Amino acid sequence: MKFGFLLDSGSIVLPSIEVSPLQDHGETIHKFYETAKVSKGWILPPQVPAPVTEEEARLFQRAGEGGLQEFYSLPSTHQLTVSPPDQDKERFLILCYGLVQGLYLAPPGPSYLFGVPYKQGALTGLIPVGEDSMRAIRCxxxxxxxxxxxxxxxxxxxxxxxxxGQTYRYLWDRFDALYKVVDGIWSLVRVRPQIKSARVSHAERPSVLAGYFGLKVPEWAEINQSTKTCRLSQLRNELVHEARFNGEPIGYSIPAENLDLELPAFALKLISAFCGLRTPYLQAEPSARWEMAWDIT
Structure with missing residues (x-):
């Protein structure tokens, strides 16, 4: 199954899985450098004429300019095949390969909603080195x-x-999407014997997950013993149930916590730990800001 978009020309060959660049990979990348509109490591959505009314077309000289395409695709650069053939497994592994590359990779078709990064590690802060990609795909x-x-x-x-979720324009939308990731991990883990028998409140889920996987608990996930909640749960409940963010209508206030850094990092650690990736990153500080290697063992 073809997928993209990936600058790297590396390949992986396992007994039943192969990832390789397409024959025209070099030509595709050359054309990308010539024509792509990018900003700070991100590919910008294509511009298209925005729909306008007859009145707007009559009154405004620049009506409809600057519209952004809602759904768009990028050229395929690679191919992933499994043996025996299994398209569902190939689609699954393409997403997973994107995780280790730190990019959103997708099969052909209108897959992208907003800007999409092209710089390796952009969505994770982690770079694959050595046999990281091979070990991750096997896992x-x-x-x-x-x-x-x-x-x-x-x-x-x-x-x-x-x-x-990380491609959304506004912090509260990114927050909501990444909270869904944390909740998604919980839905997978809560049936395990070590957790199934425990009574865990919604607010306790992040810290319980951190403890289960041996991760450091971010301050915003720590339970306040007087209120029996945590900062993350408070923000989530306000946003979902009260149409507020950080105590105000969206756009009027933002949290003091650096959730744009720490919440994606926490979600990534939960994903990695759940999937069985053994990497030193799992023990990194919640506020770590530097780029790291996966170093998967």
Whole structure:
């Protein structure tokens, strides 16, 4: 199955899985550098004429200029194949390969909603080195094989939210999307014996997940013993149930916490730990800002 968009020309060859650049990879990348509209590591959505009314067309000289295409695709650069052939597994592994590359990778078709990064590691802060990509794909393939169809759909959904959620324009939308990722991990883990028997409130889920996977608990996930809630849950409840963000209507206030850095990092650690990726990143500080290697063992 073809997919894109990826600048890297590396390949992976395993007994039942192969990832390789397409023959015209070099030509595609050359054309990308000549024609793409980019900003700070992101590909900008194509501009198209926006729909206008007859009155607007009559009154305004520049009516309809500057519209952005709602759904668009990027050229395929690579191909992933599994043996025996299995399109569902290929689609799943393309998402997973995107995780280790730190990019949202997708099969051909109108897959992208907003801007999409082209710089490796843009959505994770992690760069694959050495055999990271090969080890990760092997791990994800094993995860797919041992999971039920229902679990596979859940895992693919939370990966999709992790990628697409970071492309949203506004902080509250990114927050809402990444909270869904945390909740998605909870829905997969809560049936496990170590958690199933415990009574866990909604507010306790992030810290319980961190403890279960041996992660450091971000300050905004720590339970306030007097209120029995955490900052993350408070923000989520206000946004979902009261149409407020940080105590105000959206756009009027933003949290002091650096959620644009720490919430994606927490979600990524939960995904990585759940999928079985053994990497030193799992023990990184919640506020770590530097770019790291995966160093998967």
């Amino acid at each position: 994800f393939a094993d995860l797919y094989d041992r999971s039920t169809m229902h679990e596979r759909v859940k895992i693919a959904a939370l990966l999709h939210w992790f990628f697409v």
